[in-house]
Amino acid sequence: MEQGGSQANSGFPSNFVNFLNFLGKNSLKIIGELGAVAIFFFYGFLFIFSLPFQFKKIVQQIYFIGVKSFLIISLIGLFTGMVLGLQGYYTLVKFGSEGMLGAAVALSLIRELGPVLTALMIIGRAGSSIAAEIGIMRISEQIDALDTMDINPMRYLVSPRIAASIIVFPMLTALFDVIGIIGGYLTGVVLLGVNSGIFFNRIYDSVVSKDVTGGFLKSLAFALIVSTICCYQGYFTHMRPGGFGAKGVSLATTSAVVISCVLVLVLDYVLTSFLL
Amino acid sequence: MAEPFIEFKKVSKSFGKLQVLDQVDLKIYEGEITAIIGKSGVGKSVLLKHIIGLLKPDSGKILIKGKPLDEFSKTELREFKRSLSYMFQQNALFDSLTVFENIALPLVERTNLTPTEIKKRVDFRIEQFELGEVADRYPSQISGGMQKRVALARALVTEPTMILFDEPTTGLDPLRKNAVLNMIAHYQSEIGFTGVMVSHDIPDVFFISNRVAIIENKKIPFQGTPLELEQSDNEVVWQFIHGQEVLQDQLTGLQPKKEVNALILEELSRVSQEKGRFTLILFTIDSLTQIKNQVGYIAAQRIFQCLAMGINMKLAGKGKAARFGLEDILVVLPGGSYSEAEGLINALLTDCSKQDVMNPEKYKKVCIDFSVKAGILEVKEKTDLESIIESARKAQKIIAKMECHRG
Numbered sequence: 154m155e156q157g158g159s160q161a162n163s164g165f166p167s168n169f170v171n172f173l174n175f176l177g178k179n180s181l182k183i184i185g186e187l188g189a190v191a192i193f194f195f196y197g198f199l200f201i202f203s204l205p206f207q208f209k210k211i212v213q214q215i216y217f218i219g220v221k222s223f224l225i226i227s228l229i230g231l232f233t234g235m236v237l238g239l240q241g242y243y244t245l246v247k248f249g250s251e252g253m254l255g256a257a258v259a260l261s262l263i264r265e266l267g268p269v270l271t272a273l274m275i276i277g278r279a280g281s282s283i284a285a286e287i288g289i290m291r292i293s294e295q296i297d298a299l300d301t302m303d304i305n306p307m308r309y310l311v312s313p314r315i316a317a318s319i320i321v322f323p324m325l326t327a328l329f330d331v332i333g334i335i336g337g338y339l340t341g342v343v344l345l346g347v348n349s350g351i352f353f354n355r356i357y358d359s360v361v362s363k364d365v366t367g368g369f370l371k372s373l374a375f376a377l378i379v380s381t382i383c384c385y386q387g388y389f390t391h392m393r394p395g396g397f398g399a400k401g402v403s404l405a406t407t408s409a410v411v412i413s414c415v416l417v418l419v420l421d422y423v424l425t426s427f428l429l
Numbered sequence: 430m431a432e433p434f435i436e437f438k439k440v441s442k443s444f445g446k447l448q449v450l451d452q453v454d455l456k457i458y459e460g461e462i463t464a465i466i467g468k469s470g471v472g473k474s475v476l477l478k479h480i481i482g483l484l485k486p487d488s489g490k491i492l493i494k495g496k497p498l499d500e501f502s503k504t505e506l507r508e509f510k511r512s513l514s515y516m517f518q519q520n521a522l523f524d525s526l527t528v529f530e531n532i533a534l535p536l537v538e539r540t541n542l543t544p545t546e547i548k549k550r551v552d553f554r555i556e557q558f559e560l561g562e563v564a565d566r567y568p569s570q571i572s573g574g575m576q577k578r579v580a581l582a583r584a585l586v587t588e589p590t591m592i593l594f595d596e597p598t599t600g601l602d603p604l605r606k607n608a609v610l611n612m613i614a615h616y617q618s619e620i621g622f623t624g625v626m627v628s629h630d631i632p633d634v635f636f637i638s639n640r641v642a643i644i645e646n647k648k649i650p651f652q653g654t655p656l657e658l659e660q661s662d663n664e665v666v667w668q669f670i671h672g673q674e675v676l677q678d679q680l681t682g683l684q685p686k687k688e689v690n691a692l693i694l695e696e697l698s699r700v701s702q703e704k705g706r707f708t709l710i711l712f713t714i715d716s717l718t719q720i721k722n723q724v725g726y727i728a729a730q731r732i733f734q735c736l737a738m739g740i741n742m743k744l745a746g747k748g749k750a751a752r753f754g755l756e757d758i759l760v761v762l763p764g765g766s767y768s769e770a771e772g773l774i775n776a777l778l779t780d781c782s783k784q785d786v787m788n789p790e791k792y793k794k795v796c797i798d799f800s801v802k803a804g805i806l807e808v809k810e811k812t813d814l815e816s817i818i819e820s821a822r823k824a825q826k827i828i829a830k831m832e833c834h835r836g
Contacts, residue, residue: 293519293524297521298517298521301513302538303510303511303539304539309538
């Protein structure tokens, strides 16, 4: 009866009120979370520059995130380039402009596929393990131990990873682009017989520095997003509702990967629309 | 007494609906080891984590040298944190760092020492804790006891003025446990740090602590010196110091003393009202303390256990039996007569003579004669408890004897 009365008062059906309730609650939650991530990033980024400079730890992370991803990035880059070469040739030949193959492969790699696929591969390889490692450190009280030793856990754990990502993402993206173009060359020129000189000349003609800086900017943005999200998810494993211990770490790792991937693709669209 | 170094004032803490601390008051003095004892899961670690600021109280204050912890400036808080070490219950070793790197970490991250100086200090601790062989291994590759020692080494390496130990000896073998407690006591007297130790190792922990606090049921019912602890009448305290006897009684199926006392009082009032009767038997094992000291703890325990279990079996629910002192068992037969009690003793004798503990052959190294005495008292009128026990003791006769073969 009371509920009916309140409905009559507000003049809205209860379903609609529930919907608004749901919407409001979740919006608040998401905005709160975004704020927390922003603060987390801010401190993580700031502590990169605090003295004494953590050179050794950053190099270790560069090795882990970068050097160890070298092979997988090369492999993915090669096959992406090769398939671009095949598909591009098949499409371009219909218009009799297979000479444009080099430009098509290079532009799509440098502007789009290079940064995005590199980021996705690093998320899968390094991002998940960053979240898991920090998550396990959280649940086994290692982060608390750092805190009691007056070692700032943000500075010790998060900053080197953000710094290393900033350095490594653009480099791996460049690697991906170069190997991708070689892949395109292999299928386009070696297999399908496009003229080698034309292939490279078209690349030289069509790729401008704005394309390269665009790709570079994207990879930088992805580096910040991916490292922050993965560290954040691991760092706050214990705050996760319903996930304790190993279960919590597995949930943290999953959401680190999923959220990073989604954000990379969303951000890619946003950045592309600004950069065009 | 001097001003406490750390003082808890009406500190309460809940996790969700579960209240762990309820208006707890606790004083910790400088340069002393304070042991916090209590059953598992009563919030001992929670108490420690409040000191170091890992947890914040819901209400109440924590004073450090008279100043509330929440009023500390950032620099003061850092300084305070730097002056103390925390040894975690689960060790909290960094599992991606080797044993050496683990111990070195606080020095590497916090001090400006040269690598040679750090290595010197860490090697010293490694040697001290006999960790030389495992210095290059990772925590997951070494045993639990070793992990504990690594954690202890890491806590001591910064030479802190205060160390919080969260169960430093749990999971160690008895020899290593003694070594660790010894080490803590030794360093405490040498360096003079303030120690707060959560432990289950009773009574060992009493030997090295200056103060003891018992936490039970969200409160601290007792805090004081170990001597005061022994003199305390508090029942919780009694349970803690006599943990072994309590376990023994549970093993033998004896009732708590309290219950038997209550039964006697109940019977006494019944007797005075209805002119009925009840009988009580007081068994004593002579020289049990001597056996405990000279033959061994287990032998003494077995002899006692044998008698207690026999009594319980023969009683078959007709009465109640309880440990009355270290060597005494008191049996109450409500409504029972003298002859019933005699029957029970006779039945017991035939059983007990077959037992190993009554066989002198079993005591090859050290053998001490002992005898079991029993005194029966039939109570028909109201008197007081002490005089009943007194009369029963006077009525005691030897019912069984174990005599050693003398070469």
